[in-house]
Amino acid sequence: MPDPTATEALGRFVAASRWEELPPALRHEAKRALLNHIGCALGVARDPAVRGALRVMRGLGGRVEATVFGQGARLDVMGAAFVNAVAGNLLDYDDTHLDTVIHPAAPVAPPALALAEQRGLSGAAALHALLLGGEVACRIGLAVSPGHYDRGWHITSTCGTFGAAATAAKLLGLDAAQVAAAIGIASSEAAGTVENLPTAAKNVGVGNAARQGILAALFAAEGWEAAAQAIEGRLGWARAAGDAADPAAIAAGLGERWEIARNTYKPYPAGIVFHAVIDACLELRARPGLVPEAIDSVTVAGDALLLARGDRPVRNARDARVSIHHAAALGLLRGRASVAEFEAAAVEDPALAAFRARVRAVRDETLPRGAARVTLRLLDGRSAEATVLTPRGSEARPLSDAELEAKFRENAALGGFADRAAAQIAAIWALDAAPDVAGLMALLA
Template sequence: MRQDEAQGAATTFADFVAGTVWEDVTAQDHEAKRSILNFFATALGSSRDPAVAVALKTLLPFSGAATSAIIGRPERLDAMGAAFVNAISANLLDFDDTHLDTIIHPAAPVAAPVLALAQARGFSGQAVLTAFILGVEVECRVGNAVSPGHYARGWHITSTCGVFGAAAACAKLLGLSVQQISNAIGIAASQSAGVVENLPSAAKNVSVGNAARNGLFAALLASNGYSASPKAIEGPLGWARAMGDAPDLAKLTDGLGKSWEIAKNTYKPYPAGIVFHAVIDACFKLRAQLDGRIDYIASISVRGSALLLARGDRPVRNERDARVSIHHCVACALLLGAAGVTEFSETTVSRPDIISLRRKVKAVLDASLPDGAARVTIHLASGETFDEIVMAAKGSLEDPLTDRDIEAKLRECARLGGTDWDIERVIDRVWNLDTLADVSGLMGTHG
């Protein structure tokens, strides 16, 4: 038996987290900043959304010392409350970063508690970046070990695995011992929840908020002496078996500290489920070929993997449905030539011409296509056929967003969110996060 199996995955992770210093993660620094910049973009875009307002209204009367900022807004909450609200806003638009191997959105459940805690306690940018990189590593490795069966069973993997990343990151920031970090990860296992059935509703975002808050709570409990099983993840009655299948232990810990999951992170150009991006890209290409003949379309078929159909072959009743709808993505891309936040808003969702075009779309299973690919075929009333296949969508590892693309995304999200935060200051301070003695200067950039 390998040593890491004998001592438990939580302890192996804890050894790694406790022993890693800034100099060990500097090669991942730039990707971490890209992820955090994207985190601010998505949180700013949602800062005035009713779901954020309701969460804030609910928590404000119960908040402790108001130490931590709500991104894009003037209000503050205690660190756990701010972690909850900021994770919600970062995940709300389905526009956040994506670890493609697991479909985890790494930043929301980890960046939110790390930044809230760092602001409350006055931690440096280097400490934040180190903790964030380590938290992403833990959450994605746990996700790797249970994918794809865990998600297929209905568990919302960003929430269920994000809590482990949040716990590890906050424990690192607090300077906990190996035993305490192991305990924090084990405590997180008892706070993991979130179901795919809730994806078309704001309840999805509650579980992401809970992942952030519960991870911070786990670290704080561990700092004060709470204990947990070192095999809370992989034990016979542990998290993995309770919520799916036996984990692949090699994927939990092999190569720990040598290969980095954050290097596999991707960033969305469209505020929709990642599996729909190839559909949108194919439709943009087809729109150029149609030369304005949208009214002559008789039918549209979209071929893709079982995952694409399972996530997106659904009726569209509201803007949340639209963000996970094959039919709506096709209609927007073809009719409007755009797929931004506005195109997935309630106003666009209810447009008669969009509804009419959605009805012409049929989703078809094509097992030969991998997840993330799509083939779109348009049949005109004249009998003409147009066909496009996209294997690697814009924003994928093969065709990634540039730093300037992510900056532009942040500016546009901030404009749509109606914030008064100084956006150029946010951008500058994220890129220079490792030089900040205290992250409060980043988290207080409004007015």
């Protein structure tokens, strides 16, 4: 029998995986990912983009079977997954797998909860499907990184579609061949571009990843097939969407080494590559005698991804979340970087705008991805420098469960759900023992 293709290997892996056989730490990570995702979604419950997505999906929907977080509304499964994925990713406050820069939970957690709610499945089943979908997304992402993103593909939207397909296929109880087919069908759906990141079109891509993944699994359940090498074939998705793909990265150590276990959670609502910039600036600001008024200019050094993502003019809140200049200004001038510091009022603050103009970005390939060096030139001729290789929230310095809970409460308060936060947190931590997800979804409604 020939060796399985990478697509087939993923199908076998997903179909054969058993929740009770996973390491306890990995099972706990599923709850951490869900806690972070739901908190981020609740924080933007009042945002016009989320309300607009709800109106659009409500107009398109079928049977009302799944809860939309924080909206007092239910939609069809694919509509609810779309809106919840948009909400979870909107603030750029969600989880990140740094090697691929994928935000795994946004495209996979909403299908997991929506399908589990529709079908009366257990909390453990939803968490298990979330883990498997995140793993599939990250492994396919490894196969096409960094060229895929560099060519302009928004990797959360593209690889997230494969992850959502795997999540949905697991919850539908598909066999190995059907799971592989679902992933292959998803290769005909995966899309999203980096050019659209400063606009709401980015969120359409993330919402579609969740929605289209469910669709792919439903077609596979109906017997639809896909090419055995839909991902890695000569004319498959990986080659079409990147430069030099590495299909071996998909199956290497599959089931033994978990990429989703390397997921990280953000302390700041900005692109993860800007966290080291913020940390370095906060460190400099805390030094005795180093006040913002004494700074003449700021130089931020980082790798190619940092500059490609963040060396941009800041015109709106979306720009601010992916701006080197705004990140540095917040750390040095305001000394904080909470959600409010990335909203329109902060973007339009004359003091922040003037400070952003003092910031210059330079490339330094000796710095690893996610790191930054900030150098200040002071008005009196002195200089000061700080380098951050492992920012807070990174794999080397992860947020604790308590810090994730505090982040959840902050987001819940922003969305108007402070009074429910404690119960929501408790329900998420206990979800693996719950016979279904109905209790959690009632709290989120």
